[in-house]
Amino acid sequence: MNKYLKELIDVSLLDREIDLMEPKIKQIKKGLNSKLYQQEVKEQEILSLEEQKESHRLQLLKCNETIATLGARLEDISKKMGEVKTEKELKALNIEEELAREQITYQNSEITRIEGLLNSVDEKIEQTKASIQSIQADIVEIEKEVASELEEIKKEQEVISKKKSLLVDKMDQKIVVFYEKIRKWAKNTSVVPVYKQACGGCFIKINDRVYTEVLKGDDITTCPHCGRILYIQED
Ligand SMILES: [Zn+2]
Structure with a gap:
């Protein structure tokens, strides 16, 4: 075979090997990238859980404010009861009092419900934090592997590039x-x-x-x- 043709075949094979390195590197980094993505997703989840928590906290505040207002109204009613003059007035006050008590009961049941929600959000946050920790531990492991694999590929790359430049120089x-x-x-x-x-x-x-x-x-x-x-x- 013609010497020049032989060299062309050799250099093309080396080029092919060099080009194959890129997909290899991508493949090696793929596992790491997918873990990093998982971590990001979990971190986003925590942010949205924290938002939920904040909105539940605001609801609780509102309930407590309403209860305080209702408490003041009850006090007011009991004062008025001392000064009541007619049966009709008393009846009206009784109805008002009953209504306020019902509302307090309702607000208290709301508080219980919202506290339950808060607890379950807290649990979810803890679980999510735990899975982030385990993902991070995986990432550390994978990073070690990736680093050594990339190091090997880099060495391989250098060897092939050297071979190619030696060949090209004499062509x-x-x-x-x-x-x-x-x-x-x-x-x-x-x-x-x-x-x-x-x-x-x-x-x-x-x-x-x-x-x-x-x-x-x-x-x-x-x-x-x-x-x-x-x-x-x-x-
Ligand atoms: Zn052709």
Whole structure:
């Protein structure tokens, strides 16, 4: 096989390896990102629970204020009862008193209900905090793993990049430029094997003349349809 073609195949394989590193890195970080997202969701939950709590607290305040007002009214009623002159007045005061007491009873039952809600919100907050803690513990573990995996990939990346630059340095620079031009659009399918007399990039059948050229391997041959560099895969 032509020396230049051999070098082109090698450099394209190295480029492919380098490009495969990115998805690998993304894959490694995926687990960590999903945990970070879970943590964020839980933190949002706590914020909304705190808001609920605040609104329950305001409701409680209102109940207590209402009870205080009703208490004052009861006092007022009992004072008036001492000065009552007619049966009719007494009856009216009795009705008013009964109404105030009913309202106090209702407010007290509201307080009990709201305190129950507050308790359950508190419980939810505690549970959510506990799950945040466990997520954070997972994050610490995953971060350790990710760091060591990324370190390995970085080393791998350096080795391959070194190999590539050594190879590119000794290559004919015109051929390198030619290859880079194709790579701009064909990416990792810039140098492709011919399979069943068809281009391995565009999959269109190549004519006998071009196929013979590729089989000889004396020259750098490109696909007449798409322009990718062609070769015959040995073995
Ligand atoms: Zn082609």
